[in-house]
Amino acid sequence: MNPIFAILAGVTVGAAVAAMALRNLVHSVLCLTVSLVGLALLYLRLGAEFAGFVQILVYVGAVAILIMFAVLLTRGGEAPPGRIANAPWSGLAVAAAVFAMIAWAIARSPALRGMAKDPAQPPLSVKAIGDKLTGDLVLPLQVVALLLTAALVGGVVIAMSEKETE
């Protein structure tokens, strides 16, 4: 296994474990950010530059900050007393069973064995992506624009204080 891949994968998975296991919510969100950066670097390693930079812009730049705002608005930064998890052992057992099943499927898959070990770098230009988005995929692009508008309006309406909505 490539050492760079091993480091990136270790950082990504380790930060994800920390994000799910830490008691303090602010620490959790910061670990989630590290994990998202690790994923973006894995995309870059796979040759998907556009996806990697979109990941950094949208996830690291916007979603992580949004979650941090929510943590601070709900005063989640103060570590709560008492348990942080419900039935942790049965939950972990179910998640481990899911992982074991996926790993078994990956190990047994005949389709994966036929794939090239390290194929040539496919051509990926932003121009090709733009052509695709405004050509074949123009309808999905419009639907996503509508979805984002609806999410914006819905988020404002839901988060508005209850007195104003009456």
Place this chain on the structure above:
Amino acid sequence: MTPYLIVSALLFSIGFAGVLTRRNAILVLVGVELMLNAANLNFVAFWRHGPNPAALDGVMFVVFAIAVAAAEAAVGLALVIAIHRHCRSGNVDEASGMKG
């Protein structure tokens, strides 16, 4: 190819464990985000090693999935803030009533 799929499966399981066990609603949303990202890693890995990478299908899927995940995060966090204002708690166990 296989190492990427294993990393993706690990991320999915970690996010799933968080969704199942954590008591804070924000951490449940963070778990969902991790699961979505695991699926995105699979899309990119299969695009790179698939038979027709010039078609860009995997990258397009990832771009659309990131847009939908951003919308989901915005609405989900607005719901968390509304529940916190109503119940004075970010705990998913205490938001158990459906009426007012």
